[in-house]
Amino acid sequence: MPNDVTCHHFHDDKNCLCQVPIFNHLDTSELQKIINLVDSKSYKKNDFLYQPGDYTTALYVIRCGQVKIYRLSESSKEQVIRILKPGDFIGESSIFTNSVHESYAEILEDTDICIIEKDKLDDLMKKYPSIALKFLEEFSKRIEKTERQTTLIGSNSIDLRLAAYLINLYDRKHPKTPIKLTMTKKDLASYLGTTPETISRKLGKFEDSGYIRQISNKEILILDSEALELME
Amino acid sequence: MPNDVTCHHFHDDKNCLCQVPIFNHLDTSELQKIINLVDSKSYKKNDFLYQPGDYTTALYVIRCGQVKIYRLSESSKEQVIRILKPGDFIGESSIFTNSVHESYAEILEDTDICIIEKDKLDDLMKKYPSIALKFLEEFSKRIEKTERQTTLIGSNSIDLRLAAYLINLYDRKHPKTPIKLTMTKKDLASYLGTTPETISRKLGKFEDSGYIRQISNKEILILDSEALELME
């Protein structure tokens, strides 16, 4: 049962769960039943939700905060896989394959997480088979996304990877609004398969070329989205 | 209903379907019911099962042959995602998310494929909910595998990527048996995020160092697996 609601973004579990794609097709009363199955826990910055070798038996839904999923390569370099935001979930690799984790889930800032134990999730899926279908849909999307990431890293120059990343954050409805970098540049570098130094230099180059303006460490204004899109 | 069984590896659909992880927990009579739902089709080399933009409504199970799944990057380079072998399946991205394909599925050699239409698969999953669970397990594994691939490409030198690939094919139970390269070197280069020239040179280097011996174009004998594993 949820107890410590120190979270600023969501004031109850329902607000957290109803925006999870897996559950957002359910009606209020169904959602209420799920909420009763859910536990909640707070994590502090630098904690780990799990590490390689850990065996977890729950699905974790981010209520507020940020969690970094990364792997260590054969050469012990960190490869950021994704950053979890409120509404995102993780833990499925361990619960659906009954195997240990291969990646790290590190808490980036104080974070509240909803916990659904595997057996309760099994009951839920039995009761509402649509949930399993939603999982399948969600997993398919995640496979596509990871494949896109592989392609981005495997077949493109750093210029292009970075440009593609920026364009992806760009909202053409609001061209004057600077985009916000949620990762540190260090993590962004790892995500794009490069180094912080290179990121720094490329952003400088983009600025010199008039494609962007670096407002602050975490904010970038896109001046010429065309140029970024046509980058090769 | 299956008709043209020109395939050398499997002489009936059952042999094909029962080795698919999704179905291999079912008993003979259940399997028989599925076989009745299955259609079969032959494809010729250089055909495409689908291309980006196509919308397909079936799950495809490889009965015999090889299919290459690849994407084009922003800079129009081919990134090989995986090579499908007998028993592998594909098409889930389109049927579970109702969206068009982003990748190419190209037939590499004459290939027979079992086709299960989405609505029939839905019926199956309703009847045997264990199938949906098997899908979830399979998808979780595929996510892990793709994340491993991203990490391999994003954070390692080509030496290490290639060594890791070779080690992966190596069977330490039979150290004297040469490993077989199923992809062309061109495709292998794309899979590892590099160029055919570099693959050629690296293999030459490994041979000079005494780590491997290139028996033929498609066969490599591992002489020093330790060295390959410790590569950085």
Place this chain on the structure above:
DNA sequence: CGACGCTTTGACTATACTCAACCCGTGTGG
């Protein structure tokens, strides 16, 4: 036999990594 695609080799080049120094902002403790 000829054509085509894959593979290899060579020479050159560019890209991005490494290492080191320094800057900056934040948070901690005296």
Place this chain on the structure above:
DNA sequence: CCACACGGGTTGAGTATAGTCAAAGCGTCG
């Protein structure tokens, strides 16, 4: 409240790695 330490970020110089382009070898298929 200031000093300091720490981690992230930037800049510079030098270098290594792997990409490009071109040419030629090889194998297979029609």
